[in-house]
Amino acid sequence: MKLDATGLEILAPEECLDLLASTPIGRIVFTDRALPAVQPVNFCLDDGTIVIRTAIGSKLAAAARNTVVAFEADEFDPATRTGWSVTAVGHARAASEPAEIERLAALPLTPWAPGSHDHFIVMTPEQISGRRINR
Numbered sequence: 001m002k003l004d005a006t007g008l009e010i011l012a013p014e015e016c017l018d019l020l021a022s023t024p025i026g027r028i029v030f031t032d033r034a035l036p037a038v039q040p041v042n043f044c045l046d047d048g049t050i051v052i053r054t055a056i057g058s059k060l061a062a063a064a065r066n067t068v069v070a071f072e073a074d075e076f077d078p079a080t081r082t083g084w085s086v087t088a089v090g091h092a093r094a095a096s097e098p099a100e101i102e103r104l105a106a107l108p109l110t111p112w113a114p115g116s117h118d119h120f121i122v123m124t125p126e127q128i129s130g131r132r133i134n135r
């Protein structure tokens with residue numbers, strides 16, 4: 001087990017992807033009017049890519065088009081003081097090809113928020129890192 005300078009376990013990229021696949025909620029960080037913005041989203045992994053389903057007119061849909069974004073997901077247990085956090089950075093793009101949209105619509109990705117969510121954002125992690133805190 002490899003530890004960072006603060007004693008947290010450093011996770012391998014493969015384990016980071018496994019952990020991302022284990023949770024349905026994360027946070028995407030993007031730029032909105034030249035300022036950082038963070039939005040919670042439900043997502044799923046599709047062959048190593050992060051797929052987010054959103055409304056076509058949303059801030060996220062407008063901002064996350066062919067741009068660099070960050071994505072973070074985590075899980076913590078306050079009672080045991082254990083948990084993990086994974087961060088990915090990469091380019092986000094809007095799915096635009098009809099065949100890709102049809103395939104993404106078949107993923108187990110049901111929006112939690114009300115309304116129509118027929119717009120897909122796909123982010124391929126170019127950098128991924130994670131940490132785990134153990135007792």
